[in-house]
Amino acid sequence: MKRIYMDNNATTAVxxxxxxxxxxxxxxxxxNPSSVxxxxxxxxxxxxxAREQVAKLINCxxxxxxxxxxxxxxxxxxxxxxxxxxxxxxDHIITxxxxxxxxxxxxxxxxxxxxxVTYLPxxxxxxxxxxxxxxxxxxxxxxxxxxxxxxxxxxxxxxEAIGAIARKYKVRFHTDxxxxxxxxxxxxxxxxVDLLVLSGHKIGAPKxxxxxxxxxGTRLTPxxxxxxxxxxxxxxTHNVAGIVGLGVACELAGSHLGEDAARIRRLRDKLExxxxxxxxxxxxxxxxxxxxxxxxxxxxxxxxxxxxxxxLNFDMKGIAASSGSACTSGSLEPSHVMGAMCVDVxxxxxxxxxxxxxxxxxxxxxxxxxxxxxxxxRLREMSPLYNRTEPMTCEECQVIRKVH
Amino acid sequence: MYSDKVMDHFSNPRNxxxxxxxxxxxxxxNASCGDIMKIFLKVEDNVIKDVKFKTFGCGAAIxxxxxxTEMAIGKTIEEALELTNAAVAExxxxxxxxKLHCSNLAADALHEAIRNYKEKQA
Numbered sequence: 001m002k003r004i005y006m007d008n009n010a011t012t013a014v015x016x017x018x019x020x021x022x023x024x025x026x027x028x029x030x031x032n033p034s035s036v037x038x039x040x041x042x043x044x045x046x047x048x049x050a051r052e053q054v055a056k057l058i059n060c061x062x063x064x065x066x067x068x069x070x071x072x073x074x075x076x077x078x079x080x081x082x083x084x085x086x087x088x089x090x091d092h093i094i095t096x097x098x099x100x101x102x103x104x105x106x107x108x109x110x111x112x113x114x115x116x117v118t119y120l121p122x123x124x125x126x127x128x129x130x131x132x133x134x135x136x137x138x139x140x141x142x143x144x145x146x147x148x149x150x151x152x153x154x155x156x157x158x159x160e161a162i163g164a165i166a167r168k169y170k171v172r173f174h175t176d177x178x179x180x181x182x183x184x185x186x187x188x189x190x191x192x193v194d195l196l197v198l199s200g201h202k203i204g205a206p207k208x209x210x211x212x213x214x215x216x217g218t219r220l221t222p223x224x225x226x227x228x229x230x231x232x233x234x235x236x237t238h239n240v241a242g243i244v245g246l247g248v249a250c251e252l253a254g255s256h257l258g259e260d261a262a263r264i265r266r267l268r269d270k271l272e273x274x275x276x277x278x279x280x281x282x283x284x285x286x287x288x289x290x291x292x293x294x295x296x297x298x299x300x301x302x303x304x305x306x307x308x309x310x311x312l313n314f315d316m317k318g319i320a321a322s323s324g325s326a327c328t329s330g331s332l333e334p335s336h337v338m339g340a341m342c343v344d345v346x347x348x349x350x351x352x353x354x355x356x357x358x359x360x361x362x363x364x365x366x367x368x369x370x371x372x373x374x375x376x377x378r379l380r381e382m383s384p385l386y387n388r389t390e391p392m393t394c395e396e397c398q399v400i401r402k403v404h
Numbered sequence: 405m406y407s408d409k410v411m412d413h414f415s416n417p418r419n420x421x422x423x424x425x426x427x428x429x430x431x432x433x434n435a436s437c438g439d440i441m442k443i444f445l446k447v448e449d450n451v452i453k454d455v456k457f458k459t460f461g462c463g464a465a466i467x468x469x470x471x472x473t474e475m476a477i478g479k480t481i482e483e484a485l486e487l488t489n490a491a492v493a494e495x496x497x498x499x500x501x502x503k504l505h506c507s508n509l510a511a512d513a514l515h516e517a518i519r520n521y522k523e524k525q526a
Contacts, residue, residue, distance in 0.1 A: 306438050308462035312414060326438045327462040327507070334438065346460075349438040382420050382466065384431065384442040384458035 002318040004364045008202075008357035009151050009179055009297060010322055014245065015204035015358075021248045022206070025241035033238050034229060043240050050247025054211050057250040058177075058196065059187040066212050066230045067243050071178040074197030074212040075102035075145075077223035077234075078174040082143045082195075083115055084221035086172070090140035096120045096128060097340035098155075099147055100176055104336070116140075125287045126155045126341045130165065137169045144173050148180035148196075152324060152337040152353055153286030154297025156184065163192030172218065178202055178210075182253035183261060183294050194218050200242065204358070205249035209242030264356050265295035267365050271354060272298050274369040279376050283347050285324075285338065296356040299324075301347035304386040305379040307334075310352055313375040319368055324351035346385065407497035410467040417466055419473035421456040427524065430516025432509050439465045439506060441513040443472070445521055452476050452484055457513070464499050464507035468492050472510035481518055487511045 005013075025046065031039030033047045051062040068074050079093065093110065095103055097119045107117045118136045120128055133144070144166050149156050159175055166173035174195035180186055182203035188196055196213040200206060214220055214233065226235025253260075269290060275282065275298075285299040302310065307323030314321055324335030326349065333339070338348035354368070380386040406414070423444040433439040439461035446454035455473040459466050472492050476484050489511045493499045499508060 304460065306461050306465070309414075309466060312411075312463045316415060325462070327464075327503075333436070346435045349435070382417065382458060383460040384440055385435075385460050 002364075002367060004319045004360075004367065006354040006356055006360065006364075006368070007320045007322050009154075009294075009353065009355035011201045011207065012204050012357055013359065014206050015249060015252060017252060018205055018245045018248045022241040022245040025244055029240075031240075033240060034227065046244050047238055047240060050243045050250075053247035053251045054198075057186070057254045058181065058198070058213060059189050060213050061216065063231075064213055064216055066214060066233045067238065067246070068197075068210045068212055068234055069208055069236075069239070070210050071100070071176065071197055071199035071202075072102040073223065074199075074210055075100070075174075075176055076106050077212060077220070078195045078197060079103065079106045079110060079143065079145065081220040081223055082172060082174070083110055083113075085219040086142040090138075090142040092116045092118070092138055092140040093143045093145065094118045094120065094133065094136050094141060094171075095145040096122065096147070096157075098122055098126060098150055098152075098337045099145070100151060100178070103145055103147070103176060120146075122340050124341055124343075126150060126153050126285070126337065127287060127292075128157060130158065130161055133162065134165055134169075137165075137171060141169070141171050144171050146173075146175060148175045148177035148186065149184070149294050150286070150337060151179050152335060152351070153299045153341075154179070154294035154355075155286050156180070156292055156294065159191045159193065163190075166194075167192050179294060179297075182249070182257070183296055185257065188213055188215070195220070200246040200249060203249045203253050205245040206242050209239050209246045211246065260358055261295045264358065264360070265290075267360055267362060268296055268298055268354075268356050270362070271356075271365045271368060272300075274365070275300055275372065278369065278373045283343070285341065285343060285351050294355075298354045298356075299351055300354075301338075301343065301351045302376050302380075303347060303350070304383045305376065306349050307352055309379055310350065310375065313379070314372075317371045317375070319371070322353045322355075324353070325349040405500055406463055406467070407499075409495075409497045410463065410499065413467035413470040413496065414463045417457075417470035419454075419456050419470065419477075420458070422458065423454060423456050426456075426517075428517040428519075428521025430513050430518070430520055432513045432516055433461070433465075435460070437506055438462065439509060441465065441469050441509055443469075443510075443513040443517040445517045447481065447521055450480050450482075452479050452481070455514070457510075462503070462507050464503040465509070467496055468499075468508055468510035469513070471495050472514050476514055481521070485515060485518060487514060 033044035181198040200209040281303040307325030308327035334348035426444040428445040
């Protein structure tokens, strides 16, 4: 059976060049970069080289990069570290209703400690109103946190405009750029961000490594206490092989960014147009203008059917995608992103995300377009909501508005 | 995640469809939970002669719907009322823990259809 992976926003395969670069750091060059002896010296240069590679991709100084274990760590560190460092200045954070749980759950935890959080709403396309953002800023606002790109819809947020607003009011600006880095150009100077988080496994590096950009002069209380690694900003022995892999992945992403994005974009557009052309009663989730979404992401809902059933059917045909249905989110409610966009609850349960990557081919897109319509039709014919003559009850047709 | 039996009933569901002029129809669940099950009954001499279902829901919802139709056909109304959601899950060699609450409603849908049948009889 064919195996087609279209879930690259969840994770990516480690790139061959990345793995090759990493391998020596498990056996021959196993030292701890904090050690002064030959074994340590042999690897500390590799960590610093990786720091330069990461810094170059997002246009900052290597000294502003701190290696961490994952995106969630970076988001926790940015929010909690800011609150701790700036508590005397204020107690208010502004974020959005469509952030990753690493932000939303951290905010909930901070609210329990007395921090006030404004969750900016989005419109039905999932976009922010920057006037709302500006209006929410008070003299107690210590942080604005807005993701660069949304993991479910691929929506790109106007980070440069938000950075300008943050600068105008002298408020610190953090962005979770886990889905954006390596897919679209990310420049921390242009965007005027103070804190940016990226993750290795989304861009062909292994799981368990990421980085946070901390603009020079930004006071941030460490999240992990211990040794003096990372100039006292993040304790813990360096994940040397992972860091080396992250560096190589960033270099590869930077050197092929334009051509990879254009090729993936063509495949995504073909998939999008193909589905829209072949299946009726569907809804594109996210901004209708593909330029305002990540080039690799397509999120679409198929009326009358449920997401997990779709994914299981796709899986039987070898296709890996993901869904915003409650069954796959591990909760009783469908995706909070679909909820924030006021997507009808039945459509939210069927929201299906295809996120393409560098390994996808046109043949794979053709195959998905071939097997998808009959799967949707079969599930629809099994659904009591399809071709229904009697009206839906209020409970059935309710729109979910609850976000938290 | 799912047993082979669940996957068998999910990929080849038995008794999908509707019964015209059904003797009883029952529907349970709601869209916000992501599961709606509708069961149609044909009853002759107090015995369930045919059952069909339509389900909007996840793999467990479709598999339990399919299984309950197989279990109910041939049973008397009284016997069918004794079928439980737990028995349906057991017949499928179990369901993942998180599915036992949200998607294991097939016996409820059957009972709802029987209630509708009895109402029509009365």
